[in-house]
Amino acid sequence: MLHSGKMKNQISSGANATFNLMFIVIVLLCISPLILVVMVSITDEQTLGVNGYSFFPEKFSFLAYRYILSDMNQIFQSYGVSLFVTIAGTLLSLLIISLYAYTLSRKEFKYRNWFSFLVFFTMLFNGGLVPTFLVYTKLLGWSDTLWMLIFPSLMTPMYVIIMKTFFATSIPDSLVESAKIDGAGDFRIFFSIIIRLSTPALATIGLFNTLHYWNDWFTALMYITSDELMPLQFLLFRVQSSLAYLIQISAQTGQGSLSMADLPGQSAQMALCVIAIGPIIMAYPFFQKYIVKGLTIGAIKG
Amino acid sequence: MITISSLQSRLKSRPLLHELIKNRTLFLMLVPGLVVLLLNNYLPMFGVVLAFKDFKMSSSSFINSLFTSEWVGWENFKFFMDSSYGFQITRNTILFNLLFIVLTLVTAVPAAIVLNELKNRRLAKMYQTAMFFPQFLSWVVVAFLAFAFFSVDAGFINRFIMNPLGFESIQWYTHPEYWIFILPLVSIWKSLGYNTIIYIAGISNIDVELYEAAVIDGAGKWKQTISITIPMLMPLMIILTLLSLGRIFNADFGLFYQVTQNSGTLYPVTLVIDTYVYNALKVTGDTSMSTAVGLYQAVVGLVLVLTANWVVKKINSDHVLF
Numbered sequence: 001m002l003h004s005g006k007m008k009n010q011i012s013s014g015a016n017a018t019f020n021l022m023f024i025v026i027v028l029l030c031i032s033p034l035i036l037v038v039m040v041s042i043t044d045e046q047t048l049g050v051n052g053y054s055f056f057p058e059k060f061s062f063l064a065y066r067y068i069l070s071d072m073n074q075i076f077q078s079y080g081v082s083l084f085v086t087i088a089g090t091l092l093s094l095l096i097i098s099l100y101a102y103t104l105s106r107k108e109f110k111y112r113n114w115f116s117f118l119v120f121f122t123m124l125f126n127g128g129l130v131p132t133f134l135v136y137t138k139l140l141g142w143s144d145t146l147w148m149l150i151f152p153s154l155m156t157p158m159y160v161i162i163m164k165t166f167f168a169t170s171i172p173d174s175l176v177e178s179a180k181i182d183g184a185g186d187f188r189i190f191f192s193i194i195i196r197l198s199t200p201a202l203a204t205i206g207l208f209n210t211l212h213y214w215n216d217w218f219t220a221l222m223y224i225t226s227d228e229l230m231p232l233q234f235l236l237f238r239v240q241s242s243l244a245y246l247i248q249i250s251a252q253t254g255q256g257s258l259s260m261a262d263l264p265g266q267s268a269q270m271a272l273c274v275i276a277i278g279p280i281i282m283a284y285p286f287f288q289k290y291i292v293k294g295l296t297i298g299a300i301k302g
Numbered sequence: 303m304i305t306i307s308s309l310q311s312r313l314k315s316r317p318l319l320h321e322l323i324k325n326r327t328l329f330l331m332l333v334p335g336l337v338v339l340l341l342n343n344y345l346p347m348f349g350v351v352l353a354f355k356d357f358k359m360s361s362s363s364f365i366n367s368l369f370t371s372e373w374v375g376w377e378n379f380k381f382f383m384d385s386s387y388g389f390q391i392t393r394n395t396i397l398f399n400l401l402f403i404v405l406t407l408v409t410a411v412p413a414a415i416v417l418n419e420l421k422n423r424r425l426a427k428m429y430q431t432a433m434f435f436p437q438f439l440s441w442v443v444v445a446f447l448a449f450a451f452f453s454v455d456a457g458f459i460n461r462f463i464m465n466p467l468g469f470e471s472i473q474w475y476t477h478p479e480y481w482i483f484i485l486p487l488v489s490i491w492k493s494l495g496y497n498t499i500i501y502i503a504g505i506s507n508i509d510v511e512l513y514e515a516a517v518i519d520g521a522g523k524w525k526q527t528i529s530i531t532i533p534m535l536m537p538l539m540i541i542l543t544l545l546s547l548g549r550i551f552n553a554d555f556g557l558f559y560q561v562t563q564n565s566g567t568l569y570p571v572t573l574v575i576d577t578y579v580y581n582a583l584k585v586t587g588d589t590s591m592s593t594a595v596g597l598y599q600a601v602v603g604l605v606l607v608l609t610a611n612w613v614v615k616k617i618n619s620d621h622v623l624f
Binding site for chain 2 (some may be wrong): 009010011012015016019020022023024026027029030031033034036037040048049051052053054055095096097099100102103106108109110111115118119122124125126127128129130131132133134135138139140151152154155160185186187190211214215216217218222233234236237240241266269270273276277280284285287288292
């Protein structure tokens with residue numbers, strides 16, 4: 001980084017002001033879509049009809065949120081599915097990736113390059129969408145299971161490589177060797193020494209995984225048809241493609257407190273979107289710190 | 303009787319097996335990952351034989367149907383290439399990706415350089431944080447955000463920009479020509495922060511002494527940027543560009559499927575290989591043809607990555623991908 005040392009190697013104040021102004025515009029462009037969606041979600045439905053989607057609504061209304069939270073049991077169901085898949089998927093994926101990467105980092109394991117290549121090759125070539133789809137649906141019969149939402153993302157090749165690099169460079173061989181002399185087995189060494197020393201790498205990859213599982217709608221689009229197993233992002237997609245679907249899922253609960261005409265359709269769509277982003281916004285400050293760190297490691301070492 | 307030593311000598315003749323037994327706990331640790339790779343990645347690779355068959359699901363099991371389906375050679379590929387889609391989706395995929403690569407270079411590199419020069423570090427950090435945020439959103443959410451702007455009846459652009467200026471509302475989701483601009487805009491909007499961070503990391507790796515020497519020689523900021531920062535970033539720029547070129551045959555499914563709301567009238571511009579394969583499988587149900595198109599994508603993709611790697615090796619073997 002360039003710091004203002006005694007040399008005063010800095011840009012001029014005029015340039016500084018111009019650049020700051022430029023970045024304020026960029027930042028506004030980056031976050032304004034989000035603000036617009038939040039605004040639409042709290043705008044009165046009639047006002048939306050008259051004025052359109054505005055950053056400064058004439059009349060506010062929280063009816064959309066009340067409607068979603070009281071009439072749509074599906075949203076709680078989907079929230080539960082997303083939460084479970086995210087937590088279970090992240091933990092399982094971390095375990096599988098780090099076990100695999102640990103073996104690859106052990107020099108006494110002669111065939112480690114061969115097993116590394118097995119991971120690496122999947123980044124170069126794949127059978128494609130259709131054969132994968134057929135393996136899961138026809139051969140294994142995993143459509144419409146929770147497991148299906150978790151399984152395909154368990155081994156991301158890039159994360160295996162990052163993890164392996166971390167183990168190989170940050171954990172001294174002597175540590176493992178002395179543990180071995182003390183009679184510790186490989187599993188013991190892995191769980192009581194390696195895992196504890198790898199918190200930064202585990203945190204980074206864990207956060208990548210969490211984000212991936214939370215945001216995943218593609219797996220559900222391919223393999224899930226049952227409402228019970230619909231993750232939040234996929235629910236959002238279904239609601240986007242048809243307002244009718246929104247009405248249908250709220251009618252299913254059978255206790256709709258609103259008549260068809262009063263339905264806050266457009267604002268409810270946007271409110272659902274805000275609810276789906278909610279956890280990400282809350283976790284963002286935490287996330288971005290680790291992910292920036294992880295990206296930097298990946299970009300330089302990778 | 304089998305003695306330990308005879309067992310060992312027999313194993314020595316099979317080095318892989320010998321090694322696996324010697325390091326069996328380590329090998330055991332590989333097993334869960336191997337199972338995932340096998341089912342998720344390697345088994346489907348055998349499925350590409352479907353591309354050379356006329357697959358029909360008969361009443362019996364899937365495996366049976368696979369074996370009994372008729373071989374048709376290159377028929378599926380020929381049909382695809384002769385249809386108007388062959389050229390169209392290849393063109394769309396390549397041109398959009400090229401556009402994204404160029405736009406990324408001309409936006410992220412300057413953004414990183416300028417962000418790095420801002421005097422107030424805390425502000426710079428804040429800008430970086432805000433710019434990175436879109437990367438965290440799913441394409442479904444991005445499609446909602448885009449819809450808030452492009453919706454025909456209520457969208458912000460029609461209501462607050464086009465109409466007040468006296469223009470008619472534009473039917474964004476049925477006119478393909480606008481998407482040549484909208485898709486790159488959305489793509490850059492989502493990825494700018496991420497790419498900027500990568501280049502900022504690259505800049506922070508440049509030796510400070512280079513700048514100190516430049517200052518002593520009387521070089522200003524502009525001169526330093528042109529003759530130190532950009533040349534020093536060049537390897538990173540080349541590698542990232544080559545990496546993207548290697549993936550030029552793979553479109554971002556979410557961008558093209560979600561943000562366009564999979565609108566059929568936009569297909570002349572927005573249909574790419576990935577969305578075509580998905581539609582052929584899920585909508586048309588043409589298993590063999592969609593497998594063939596997927597294989598075409600995978601094989602050309604493999605050739606491109608290997609070429610990219612070979613080129614990097616020629617230029618600078620330090621930065622080789624593998």
